[in-house]
Amino acid sequence: MKYVNIESVEPGQYLGKTIFSSNGAILLSEGVQLTVYMINTLRRIGVTMLYIKDPSLADVVIEDVVSEETKRAVMQQMGETMASIRSGKDFSTKTVSVTIDHLLSDVMSNKEVLVQLTDIRTKDNAMYVHALNVCMMSVLMGINQGLNQLQLKELAIGALLHDVGKIELITDDSLGDMKRHHTWRGFEVLKSKRELSLLSAHVAFQHHEQPDGQGIPRGLDADQIHLYAKIVAVANLYDNLLFDVSVGRGMLPHEATELMMAMSGTKLDHDVLINFLKIVSIYPTGSSVRLSTKETGVVVGQHRGLPSRPIVRVVKQDVDGVLEVKEIDLAKHTTVFIDTVLM
Structure with missing residues (x-):
């Protein structure tokens, strides 16, 4: 398979990896022969990169840390959780926990595989793919940091739900800027769930804090930021650098890692960043x-x-x-x- 920009895709080529919707349903299956209509539709829904089958690369295997089945389950669970929060309803921590168990099992089985963030994104599924990627990378870094199984699960839940505050509606105009920030709102949502560890809630609270004390919402110093939040901060930034196209195209992996290395000890924790560089593929297979x-x-x-x-x-x-x-x-x-x- 070859990983290519959609602008270079031609009708008659075959899709190399399945494209999912935000609820985990299949939009286009691997192996489908692409038509002009399909390619134009993919452009319209925000797809910029995708895998194409190539006879000269038929033997090349794209290894994934997390299986397609688990990805579908995680995205479906994220869709249900976010819908509940958006409508002001309670969400099931039990089903979140079960989904995380499956993800942890996949990651532990494939922990030697380098991360390649090449899942095909659409405008519809981008938030959920982001949450999945941040969770997956955070667990791999947590393994390298020596976290035990319980700690990895706390980290994984916090990582998967680190942006839930972006969904929570603000109805109180008297709140100050800090309490209006999505990190604070996410913390409030997660800490209200007694079945979840308070440390998972602190991931949502602190993942925009920085070692130099210039982060938000509280400007914490390095020793005040929990390790889980330091890990998620690195994973969150990397995924955003690759796929935030609000100011043009996202960065390539080697560009993003170079920028992040320049932030070591100031914007990002040095030790966590070193562990991050051990798990990521700078030049993804198929490039x-x-x-x-x-x-x-x-x-x-x-x-x-x-x-x-x-x-x-x-x-x-x-x-x-x-x-x-x-x-x-x-x-x-x-x-x-x-x-x-x-x-």
Whole structure:
């Protein structure tokens, strides 16, 4: 499969990964042959990137930390939870807990797989995909931080629901700016659920705080911010940098990680950031790249611990029209670098 910009997709190509709606229902299934109407519809609903099947990359497997079944369940649960909050009704903490258990099981089974945030987003499902990604990355970082199973579940629930305050309606105009912020409102929603850990509620409260004391809503210093919130802050920022297109296209993974490294110790916790860099794929499998050798190819493999040194497959045609295929492992070819990601 190849990960491409929708503007380069042509009718007749085959979809490489299923596209889901906000409630987990399938919009387009993997393997469907794309038509002009389908491509235009995907553009209209906000899809910018997607996977396309490519015969020359048929053997390339895109590894996921979380299964498609679990993703559907999480998105469905998020839809139901947000709908309940939006309408002023109670939401089921029991079903949230069961959904988190399935997600934790998937992550623990695939904890050596590097994170690639390449699930196809639409305007409809973006909030839920964001919550899923932040939760998944937070759990992986929590594992690297040495958290136990109970702590991982507290972290996961807080991460999945870190933005519930964006749904809560403000009806009291007398509230000050701090209590009108979504972090405060999210904290109030979650702390009212006695079945949930208060630490999960503090994730919603503190995930916009910063080690330099310049965060919101309370301007806490580094030692006042809970570890869970420090973890979620990193995951939340990374996902936002990749997919917030309000000021143009989102950043590419290597651009986002470079920016985040510059925030180490000030906007982001240094130790958490180091653990984050161990779990993320800077050049996702399926991405087209140009190497420092001027050759172009597709990323087909990863090395955990060496996120900037993937395996790249280069396909060239010789003078006789015969295709020459070679793979360049950048972990071994230390003088070759990725020069550009081709969109």
